[in-house]
Amino acid sequence: MESHARLLNKLQTSFLVLGCILTFGTITANSEEFVEGTDYRVVETEVQQEVAKSANDSETEPLADNTIKVVEFFNYGCQHCFNLEPFINEWLEEKEDDVEFVRIAVPIQRAWIPLARAYYIAEKFDVVDRIHSTMFKAIFEHNLKMQRTDLLERLFEDRGVDAEDFQEAFTSEEVNDSVRKSGEHMRLFGLKGTPAIVVNDEYVVETQRADELEKVFEIVEFLVEKIRNEKDNT
Numbered sequence: 001m002e003s004h005a006r007l008l009n010k011l012q013t014s015f016l017v018l019g020c021i022l023t024f025g026t027i028t029a030n031s032e033e034f035v036e037g038t039d040y041r042v043v044e045t046e047v048q049q050e051v052a053k054s055a056n057d058s059e060t061e062p063l064a065d066n067t068i069k070v071v072e073f074f075n076y077g078c079q080h081c082f083n084l085e086p087f088i089n090e091w092l093e094e095k096e097d098d099v100e101f102v103r104i105a106v107p108i109q110r111a112w113i114p115l116a117r118a119y120y121i122a123e124k125f126d127v128v129d130r131i132h133s134t135m136f137k138a139i140f141e142h143n144l145k146m147q148r149t150d151l152l153e154r155l156f157e158d159r160g161v162d163a164e165d166f167q168e169a170f171t172s173e174e175v176n177d178s179v180r181k182s183g184e185h186m187r188l189f190g191l192k193g194t195p196a197i198v199v200n201d202e203y204v205v206e207t208q209r210a211d212e213l214e215k216v217f218e219i220v221e222f223l224v225e226k227i228r229n230e231k232d233n234t
Contacts, residue, residue, distance in 0.1 A: 034222045040203050047188055051201050068227050070220060071102045073186055073196045076115040076135045081195045084213050085136060091217040099224055106182045108194060114147045120178040121169045130159040199223040
């Protein structure tokens with residue numbers, strides 16, 4: 001029979017091996033690589049060039065060369081966009097300084113055009129932080145028809161935007177142009193619905209199923225790191 005000391009030594013060795021296996025398994029799981037064509041798709045070069053041309057033609061200030069742009073295409077009438085919000089907010093708290101987050105409101109249904117206008121009016125008057133979450137909650141938690149101009153006007157008034165200024169902006173060429181361009185960009189990227197995330201105009205992460213939302217920003221971070229590595233190697 002084996003001595004007590006020898007048996008104890010074997011048990012300790014077994015636990016050590018098991019611990020190494022479990023650790024290796026954890027590292028492997030945490031270093032998951034996402035797959036092109038399954039988790040994301042590459043934007044065609046011609047589309048990237050068209051988007052870049054459109055950006056150069058606009059009056060928006062260009063981003064710094066080392067900045068990686070992450071764009072969310074959304075609409076306040078979209079249930080999945082509302083469901084994605086907690087994941088966006090969590091990611092925004094942790095994102096690196098070289099990543100710029102941009103929202104684009106797109107009216108993929110005619111009835112959602114006023115909701116898209118509301119976002120661009122909020123941008124115009126610099127009240128997005130005071131409007132954004134309230135819009136989602138009004139629609140999906142309080143069942144309010146925020147397409148109604150009177151409700152939008154009241155909301156903006158409560159956030160410090162004069163009713164007359166709101167009405168003027170609501171039908172302005174500036175806001176109409178923003179809505180029109182949002183639809184053009186959505187078509188350029190070949191997006192079928194919202195929410196959709198475009199990383200640096202190079203990669204598209206599309207997710208409209210609730211069970212996929214929790215991994216959206218894992219894919220985004222994977223792509224951001226991929227772009228960083230590509231920049232470092234050029």
